Amino acid sequence: MSAPKLLLVEDDTALAELLEYRFASEGYEVRTSADGDEALMMAAEDTPDLVLLDWMIEGTSGIEVCRRLRRDKATAHVPIIMLTAREAEDDRVRGLETGADDYVTKPFSPRELLARVSAVLRRVRPALAGETIETGDIKLDPVAHRVERRGRALQIGPTEYRLLKFFMEHPRRVFSRSQLLDAVWGTGSEIEERTVDVHIRRLRKAIALDNARDPIRTVRSAGYALEPV
Amino acid sequence: MSAPKLLLVEDDTALAELLEYRFASEGYEVRTSADGDEALMMAAEDTPDLVLLDWMIEGTSGIEVCRRLRRDKATAHVPIIMLTAREAEDDRVRGLETGADDYVTKPFSPRELLARVSAVLRRVRPALAGETIETGDIKLDPVAHRVERRGRALQIGPTEYRLLKFFMEHPRRVFSRSQLLDAVWGTGSEIEERTVDVHIRRLRKAIALDNARDPIRTVRSAGYALEPV
DNA sequence: CATTTTTTCGACAGATTTGTGACAATAAGA
DNA sequence: TCTTATTGTCACAAATCTGTCGAAAAAATG
Structure with missing residues (x-):
């Protein structure tokens, strides 16, 4: 950590x-x-x-x-x-x-x-203090670097993990693609804004459960936000 | 922001x-x-x-x-x-x-x-400082980019959102179409004034609830105003 | 009541924005 | 070294939004 x-x-x-x-x-x-x-x-x-x-x-x-x-x-x-x-x-x-x-x-x-x-x-x-953050039905343990949803462990890549952690630290808040790039990729990263979309999709896929609603809200012409289910 | x-x-x-x-x-x-x-x-x-x-x-x-x-x-x-x-x-x-x-x-x-x-x-x-504004029974949270009326979340497009936000920042005041164009579309936008009407209609539709009165007042030959219900 | 002015409404084609699968490059691990 | 994961970009599809019309409705005017 x-x-x-x-x-x-x-x-x-x-x-x-x-x-x-x-x-x-x-x-x-x-x-x-x-x-x-x-x-x-x-x-x-x-x-x-x-x-x-x-x-x-x-x-x-x-x-x-x-x-x-x-x-x-x-x-x-x-x-x-x-x-x-x-x-x-x-x-x-x-x-x-x-x-x-x-x-x-x-x-x-x-x-x-x-x-x-x-x-x-x-x-x-909480993640900074090494504590588990819980947003809706998703739990993230920063020490173990593990994410689970409704008890089931999720397999999730490094970038998606950081993205999810950031969202969970600021639930409900809408972030523009460039804000997400700054926060998750680091300031001044020269990465295409649309790349964020792709990682959002990967994150959505990673945290999807058969019967659960997608907690990531797309806000057209503004960005994305995590809504606790 | x-x-x-x-x-x-x-x-x-x-x-x-x-x-x-x-x-x-x-x-x-x-x-x-x-x-x-x-x-x-x-x-x-x-x-x-x-x-x-x-x-x-x-x-x-x-x-x-x-x-x-x-x-x-x-x-x-x-x-x-x-x-x-x-x-x-x-x-x-x-x-x-x-x-x-x-x-x-x-x-x-x-x-x-x-x-x-x-x-x-x-x-x-207040919205410039990220605070939620409340006008009548409508609440707008600029941080979450979310609008609700009587507790129900409203689905609302980008332009209608900006329009509503502007109205909520200046309740009761009447704005001419060209004022609205300047404020919401940006100065110098070369857009037909009649277009404002259409977006007003779309906004009305978006914030309509079955049993609620339309809070947008048409002021003939002058413009529109938001009246807190 | 007929006329004129202004607003509402429905439709639509073009423009924007977002979702998605594929792919090559790179990094990480065995 | 060889495999396997991960990353950033594209191009294209899908979804959504936009600005304009013209006809219909409503409100003023005389």
Whole structure:
């Protein structure tokens, strides 16, 4: 399984290094920035799976970073855990309103933060936490790299697996062919858009059961979506 | 998702370039003009989603541009944020009276302006921010690209979807055929006006339910409007 | 009531978009 | 090395959508 990618935005160097070390040793891939604008750039370049955001950083404030992350389509759904020094109620409230998923009040133990991160990831993108995702009657176990539907194991190729996993992480949402290319094939892949159609067909075939409805919805002139049956 | 279109009216070239760059990198589509009359022409050609209007521009004054935008049916309801250099109370009051939606006092940070723009757009056109819109008994989810009425999913073609979405973003308002052509088909589409009628009919058919009233009102010799049931 | 204007409706051919099977190239595994 | 899977593209078929007409219906006008 691929290591969850964290983006840590923290200008206290000592704390940042400590956390970086602890998370790395727990199997996370961590990148750090002390500066809000830089962090936003890093997030834009390579979308992280979760952002740890200090509320009190220099330059662009934490709340603003949060807003901007939410506003950009690519990072709009990345979970954010804010690290706040203040006990101040309204800071937390404002944070959660702005779209943070959870907060941790300083001082905190690395262990506590690890637990929160794991919890948020489990809730938002179960596959990253190594947990089985279930959408409708389809179950996907990212650790075993196995997919089953109504108890029956499905045989499914690598690309179709990634495609299905992506869909299951964002059920009901419509994705254009180019969005799917970016998400499943990687940004900048120079692949024909129509190729997506072919893989959709292969995926449909792979997850088809005699008496089950096709859970993949074609949205004409827009793209495809996975609808839980 | 289509990028929100902004029209920036600002004669301070340096500021204009800065803003243009920042907004572009946030996913907006920006056109700029330093001149009031030119700006009005641009707005007429391709209706923007929001206008950023400097109050103190050369030639036609900001307040006049604002008035004229409000007077033209096509741009009457486009939100306007005015950029005012003065702290002067009466300038802001006059602006809001003339029909501006919000104001930002110079000097301001691009960040602050971004926040205002986002807030105004969210308030005025939720679908641009990916929120579901609800008009009467019809619900439209732009993310899932799905329309339902009284809980029942509707089957609806691409053009009818765009048409309905536009109507739902501006309920109760009457639009002429040429306004609809501009908004739904795109400016400069060389399509027969009568064609709108046909798509209205198709939309009516698509959203019809046995026991429900037709929510689309025909306004003879003027156009069509969506009336929440 | 007859006339004029405007809108609705059904039909249709052409255009777009999507589904599908086949195929060569490449990668992976035995 | 030899087999077997997987991948990305095509070309063609199938499905769906589009823009226009012209006739019929409805609404205003006088």
